[in-house]
Amino acid sequence: MNRADDSVYRKTARGVAALATRSGALAPRARMALILVNGHDSLALLAGKLGADAVALVEMLFDGRLIEEVVAAPVPAPPAPPPAPVVPADERLASLKRKAIVRLTPHFGPDVDVVCRPLLAAATNEAYGTALAAIESKLAIYLGRKGAGSLLADLRPGGDLP
Structure with a gap:
C-alpha cells in the first residue's frame, strides 16, 4: 500500500x-x-x-x-459579506451638509451659519450643488480656485460618502 x-x-x-x-x-x-x-x-x-x-x-x-x-472535511466556502447598507439620498445629503459645516467653520467662523444657509436649506442634490458652488467662489478669494476646489472636493453631491 x-x-x-x-x-x-x-x-x-x-x-x-x-x-x-x-x-x-x-x-x-x-x-x-x-x-x-x-x-x-x-x-x-x-x-x-x-x-x-x-x-x-x-x-x-x-x-x-x-x-x-483522517479524512479532511471539505473546506466550507467563506460566508458572503453582508451587503453594503443603502443610504437614502436624503441621509446622504444630510451627511454632506454636516460635513460641510465642520469643514467650513474654520474658514468662516461665527458667520458659517449665514454663509451656509442656502446649503443647509437645499432639499435636492442640484440645490445643494448650486449652494456649494457659491461657497466655493467665496473661498476662492482667500484660498485660490484650486485650494477652494480641493477643500470642497469630497463634499460634492455626486461623490461617494465614506
Whole structure:
C-alpha cells in the first residue's frame, strides 16, 4: 500500500486500548509510532520523528487497525459579506451638509451659519450643488480656485460618502 506524505492518521479505539494495556503485543518501535500518531501530524512529519522506517510502521499499525486515516472535511466556502447598507439620498445629503459645516467653520467662523444657509436649506442634490458652488467662489478669494476646489472636493453631491 502506498501512503501519501500528506496523509494524516489518528488512533482508533483499538489503538488507544493497545497503548493503555501495555501488554507487550507491540514492538517498541511500533509502540513509539502509535504514541506519535496524533491526528494532526502528516506522514512526512512522522517520518521526520521516526526515521526511515516510518512508512512501514504506519502500514503495520494501519493493517492492525490501530490507526486510521483522517479524512479532511471539505473546506466550507467563506460566508458572503453582508451587503453594503443603502443610504437614502436624503441621509446622504444630510451627511454632506454636516460635513460641510465642520469643514467650513474654520474658514468662516461665527458667520458659517449665514454663509451656509442656502446649503443647509437645499432639499435636492442640484440645490445643494448650486449652494456649494457659491461657497466655493467665496473661498476662492482667500484660498485660490484650486485650494477652494480641493477643500470642497469630497463634499460634492455626486461623490461617494465614506
